[in-house]
Amino acid sequence: MKAAPVLNAGALQSVELRLAATDRMLEHSYPGDDGTRQPIHTAYVPADKFNETLAADWGGAALEAAASAGGLEAIARSLGLEQTQRLAELVGLKLGSEPIEDLRLDFEDGYGNRGDAEEDASASEAARLVARAVAGGTAPPFIGIRFKCFEAPTRSRALRTLDLFLSELSAHGPLPSGLVLTLPKVTTVAQVEAMVFICEELELAHGLAPGRLRFEVQMETPQLILSQDGTVPSARLIHAGKGRVSSLHYGTYDYSASLGIAAAYQSMEHPAADYAKSVMQVAVAGTGVHLSDGSTNILPLGSPKDVAGAWALHARLVRRHLERGIYQGWDLHPAQLVTRYLATYSFYRDGFGAAARRLNNYVHQIESSIMDEPATARALARFIHRGHSCGALTLEEISAEAGIGFGQLEEIALSRHTTKEECHV
Template structure:
């Protein structure tokens, strides 16, 4: 065999040329960290929160649906498969963990009530959150949305953020699932300002560096296309110094900013899809999550109005799940019914096929579908998400895939070579 022509010096040259690329990929595109992503974020005006609110929302939603039998009947009317199984799982979820993520809103849902009232509300909100966490009554993720960093509201937003975080920190250790929401972002400079704010709060409150992270609400066209033709929604993630946890699409502010008539503002408008497609590409490989927005058609009114709103919400939830967006906003307790029914149906309907393909991949079984590592990762992630939110049970997963939950996790996160289950 003839010898190759590339030598050690050539490799060294290429290594040197690509050192910056290697550093960029390691620092800016670390992949999925494995941190749980909630399937929804519920919003309530900040002054309405009490430790009993999550349980009250769950009970009200279950009552609105008519209990387990009502959930089963609704699942059937929505055309969802396995209505009996769905009803049992969703009822259990509404009793056990009715809210996965809750945002106490000091922005649009709160308004301008004067500085004295908002100061008091910010302190009270922190105290209530601390009580809920101590009592085990808080959702896994909880936090506030404060007013934006545009000039008219900047000072007010910063003061509310400061009062809330400071009061919460002084009450004890910060909740593990603390989430801060920066709304109506238009420039990367506003993200840098938030990074600075987090650094100052950490230093003043003796918090570990990097403890405070935040999500960015994409509600302006300037985050999709800047004046210089760049895409700030991608750049801001990397300017966030590892603190940006999620990008959230804001349905109505964004639609209005484009001049779309109110009757046509929707999560499924082509303009909305374009913005979310850009955001989805921006977060790929970064470990940052993506959330869809909300529908303002609420399940309220007479029976027909409630049924129509439920059908719309269920369809929109399924729509963003199919497009690879695994989180959305809920604005009313009655939306929990279709949030969980539609989400659980999505995972249960796709589970059997995904489990077989993953089992064949891990155990090297003959199959008409030849899956590669990247597809196996997607299959494992699909099952893992269904397991975490409660749509699937651990027993179902291990039985159908023939692998342990540890191996499922390692495939989903591409963290290690999976060997322990190959001969199961």
């Protein structure tokens, strides 16, 4: 005799009511990846050093640095990378066409305290130059400013610089689609809530759509990892940001110094750094907020031996954070672009063959020794999608190896399909 289910419609309705709040919370607080492109790096310069050709100038300087060391292929070989010829071709194209993906004009540590009159003038001039660069097609895809922090001594100066910059930029037409605002040295959720309020006020003043202004938070203080009440503010601030927090950025040196780590040991790979970034990684999971590593201050300058050593260190650190699921970092010097792109492109190209085969098998239901589930298929597709976004993988390679078009790749990568069957062609 076949058993019959015993739960009736009333039981189901009761469960629906019990979990309604959970459903709303998950939908609102953990919407997942919305497909917004994440740059692989952020380059930053003092705000008054920016000009309309800066991105191209950095690309040219990077190519010159590579040429002086025997060329991109020779550097790739010295780093122990594979596919050196192809890497050199692709990185050369990138440095000539889009050498900087994300640029921050700095009014904080890189600018310093110069007096109100000078910073006022710099803020307005920076906005005019950004507007001209965007209009002329010479600006990176993402560009913006880092203003001073919201702690008491610099709060009014930070707000004035932000106000002047946005007011001047708005006077030159619509805001750039890739505009990025960086709030540094955040210590409390209240500072993020204050930034939300300021964004709302600026949107009203400039006739911008609600939610148009978003900002990234730099995690440079231990108070964001563990607060005085034992909570984790780096997780809370994302949700307190009301959808305006676009990314969390780890600040290598301020954070290390705040823990009392000696200068010689301050590094992106210090155990304290790994712990902080692991907490941040859990905080952003499922929220759609991006995560970025910090920078290394060991620059490829000086003797050939010093340059080679700095490139080897930078390449290793870039690869390290990519392998740990952190897809962005900070660069401080044009010559670091050489290893930023060589290491990043190598990461994606090294893993592409296996990822494409597994995704092809999954989509086309080809039997193999690896049985991938929908979550793994999304991870495979995201990996390939990120590789294409930065220029490491071409559409032709993706189609040939993965057996799918870019549209389907994007759908799987961004979790628009929910079941294994829906992913199949």
